[in-house]
Amino acid sequence: MNRPQPNPHTNGPRTTRRMECPDWSANLEKGEYREVLFWLLLLGSWQFLASPGSKNGIIGAFGAVVFLVFAWANMDRLTGLGLDHARWRSAVRANWVYAAVSGTLGGIAVFAIGTASGQNMKLSDDWKLAALQVTLGPVLEEFVFRGYLFAFLMWSFSRVANDAGRSWLVVVLAAVAFAAVHLAQPGVSWLQLACVTSTGTLYGWIRCRSGSTAPAAVSHAAYNLTLYAIARAMLVYSKVSASL
Numbered sequence: 001m002n003r004p005q006p007n008p009h010t011n012g013p014r015t016t017r018r019m020e021c022p023d024w025s026a027n028l029e030k031g032e033y034r035e036v037l038f039w040l041l042l043l044g045s046w047q048f049l050a051s052p053g054s055k056n057g058i059i060g061a062f063g064a065v066v067f068l069v070f071a072w073a074n075m076d077r078l079t080g081l082g083l084d085h086a087r088w089r090s091a092v093r094a095n096w097v098y099a100a101v102s103g104t105l106g107g108i109a110v111f112a113i114g115t116a117s118g119q120n121m122k123l124s125d126d127w128k129l130a131a132l133q134v135t136l137g138p139v140l141e142e143f144v145f146r147g148y149l150f151a152f153l154m155w156s157f158s159r160v161a162n163d164a165g166r167s168w169l170v171v172v173l174a175a176v177a178f179a180a181v182h183l184a185q186p187g188v189s190w191l192q193l194a195c196v197t198s199t200g201t202l203y204g205w206i207r208c209r210s211g212s213t214a215p216a217a218v219s220h221a222a223y224n225l226t227l228y229a230i231a232r233a234m235l236v237y238s239k240v241s242a243s244l
Contacts, residue, residue: 032080032081034074034077034078034080035078035080035081035083036081037070038067038070038071038074038078038083039081041063041066041067041070042067042136042139042140044063045060045063045064045066045067045136046060046132046136046140047060048060048063049061049064049128049129049131049132049136050128050132056128057127057128057131060128060131060132061128061131064131064132064135064136065135067135067136068135068139071088071139074088075088075089075090075214076088076089076090082148085147085148085151085152086143086147086148086151086213087147087150087151087207087211087212087213088143088147088212088213088214089210089211089212089213089214090212090214091210091211091212091214091215092210095206095209095210095212095215096215096218098206098209098215098219099206099210099215099216099218099219099222100218100219100222101222102202102206102219102222103202103218103219103220103221103222103223103226104222104223104226106198106199106202106219106223106226107222107223107224107225107226107227107230108226108230110195110198110199110223110227111226111227111230111231113191113195114191114192114195117191119189119191119192121227121231121234122231122235123227123228123231130228133224133228134221134224134225134228135221137220137224138217138218138220138221138224139217139221141178141220142203142207142213142216142217142220143213143217145174145177145178145200145203146174146203146204146207146213146216147213149174149177150170150174150204150207150213153169153170153173153174154166154167154170157169157170167208170204171201171204171205171207171208172201172204174200174204175197175198175199175200175201175203175204176197176200178196178197178200178203179193179196179197179200182196199220199223202219203216203219203220204216206219
């Protein structure tokens with residue numbers, strides 16, 4: 001008499017298949033957790049500052065401070081996940097001074113040129129936008145234009161020109177690309193594009209001089225901060241003059 005065979009689909013011990021994911025712990029143990037935290041802090045703080053509501057702004061401002069401290073403390077260490085191309089490196093003291101002074105003078109010059117030509121130099125009253133453009137914005141934009149794009153252009157023209165000529169060519173091309181992106185903003189004039197191209201050239205020169213995008217970000221932040229400071233000072237002056 002034949003005994004019925006057990007149905008493998010209904011009888012016997014069941015086995016469950018577990019979803020297997022790649023093991024990222026090995027890479028994180030090599031130090032790439034710094035790069036992950038870098039992007040999480042930058043983009044997370046950006047999102048809070050760009051969101052409506054004062055509570056989001058406070059969280060974003062706190063995150064921006066934490067990000068800047070983290071980025072400064074991990075200078076020369078952010079080399080994984082492609083960040084080696086961004087060249088977030090330390091620099092000698094003179095380059096930091098050049099960056100801060102040139103950014104400030106550039107802001108003064110651009111504000112004077114814009115005012116003399118009749119441009120509307122009034123900036124946003126939103127403190128969250130101001131915080132974004134003085135802290136996170138310069139870092140991200142310099143990473144993209146004086147970091148990744150700069151490295152790509154240097155590689156692309158490696159056989160076209162000598163080192164000096166190639167450097168200046170890349171500086172100008174990165175500045176033009178930087179200005180072209182600002183065309184997405186409504187009401188941008190040709191004078192404003194010329195000013196953005198000039199400041200982009202300045203940031204590229206600082207990048208070449210220092211070998212790092214960090215001083216370029218400092219110059220960019222000093223430029224934006226100067227514009228906001230002058231615009232605010234002019235607004236206060238006009239209000240005081242009107243009340244007299």
